[in-house]
Amino acid sequence: MIRARDVTLSVDSKVLVRDVAFDVEAGEIIAVLGRNGVGKTTLLRAIAGVRAPKSGSVTIGGRDMAKISPAQRARTVAHVAGDDLFLDRLTVRDVVSMGRYPHHEWWQWREEPRDRTSIDAALQAVHMQAFAERRFDTLSSGERQRIWLALALAQEARVLLLDEPTSHLDIGVAREILRLLRAQAREDRTVVCVLHDVNEAAEFADKILLLGSQRLLAFDVPERALTPALLQQAYGIDMECLRTEDGGFRVFPVSLR
């Protein structure tokens, strides 16, 4: 599904990561981890095709996202990025309906029955049908995050890319968002998301993509990617990894005291 080969990413001539390679299959959930500024968001943008890598290639379903039209790209991959600037008073439905843009010619205005069906299904998938006519700027952070997810679902893309979908959310709402993403993966959608909470990633993701300084430290299942040695390299702190009674996996920073 997603295939990255020899990918080198840079921002303003500063190289963030070199020669990254990985394959993601349909229906997999990948959590991208690493310290701040290491290149997680840039990697997500490279997968989305909105920022071409310095070298190497990223393809989805065999197609290089940087070489197809923006509308074709948006039908393949939905990229939920952080940008909450608003001039206008949009309703929830207005926001989600933007996901239908790539399914029309760029000058076409008309909303078709298929668009309405898709928008309703997207709102239903995130349990927000009742909020359709509410103003978006009156929603809580968690509700907004669900609407961004619904916008991505209305695009009907097979790949969902999310940049910190659980940041600034309380633990209950964060877990609800992750459950919604898990439900999408069960429908054979591929989910790649940048996370900050290592335990959230360990519990939620099928695989961890752990970025270190200028290189990929690990791309593997949580037990093998989140070892104390690799976490030390990634975050520069000592951590303990424990298996819980229910078969789960937890990571704890070693006490600073």
Add this chain to the structure above:
Amino acid sequence: MPARAAGVLCACVAAMFGSLLVGGTAIAPQQIVHALLHPNAGEIGTIVWQLRLPRVVIGAVVGAALAIAGALLQGMLRNPLVDPFLTGVSAGAAVAIVAGMALGISLAVVPALGFGAGLGTALLVAALARRGAGIDATRLILAGVSLSSLFSAIIALLLTRLQSTDAAPAIVGWLAGSLAGRGWNDLTFASPYAFAGFVLAMLSVPALNALRLGDVRASSVGVDVSRAQWIILASASLLTASAVTLSGTVGFVGLIVPHIARRIVGSDARYVLVVSMLLGATLTVLADAFCRSILAPTEIPIGVLLAFIGVPLFLFMYLREERAPAT
């Protein structure tokens, strides 16, 4: 929303018809209707078709063009303080026209001169604002404001030189904005460009709607943001240049009308553009009728009147909006 848009359409038609009633000769409404249906019906037909109707139609085109241009730029830049003159069109046109008049160029070519210089300046502003394949919003505003200031200084310099010449009143009249003396010929020249700008504006509607979510999200739902920016800028420039050619510098329509339109129909570009167009036409036609009747036979420049109405209205709306969350 369609009902509200229809209401504005009715207001626009009423304003245009009402404006046809205003003039030196008293003509009854039924006579106006008869003359509209029978263009060759004697003296009244001539007055309506050759004097009043072109002026009302030109007023409507100017107001509609400026309002659409303002709505396009405010939407694209997500900045409610932007007006169509940001593109540098009016400043560029003004410099060329003032220079042309100063050099004694025939008045017949002045509109074409203004149009060409206006579009040329818009291209220069766009070139300065270019970043990568697209347009940088901050650079666009800086380039537009800086060039407009420079051109205003050049105009001031030229005016001090021309104070005692015959050209001075015509220049001042043009700078203040006026529809006096315009006829079908002026409209024939400007309307193809205004129409091209209108078509481009309508084609931009889906992209404008997506741009409400910001450039990043618009791009992620498949908008070619760079292409959308160039089309919107081209559209706004064509519309503004057409308006400036017809009426000189008519301020505030392009700034205020999109605000009022958004209050009436929300932020959906489909309705905002159409309602801005109708409201812009309505406001300009009414203002022009007022300008030519209040001190008749002397005319107040329409740009001056609109500024007198527009500034307090804009301040009232903006301050009320700013204070609303605190209450």
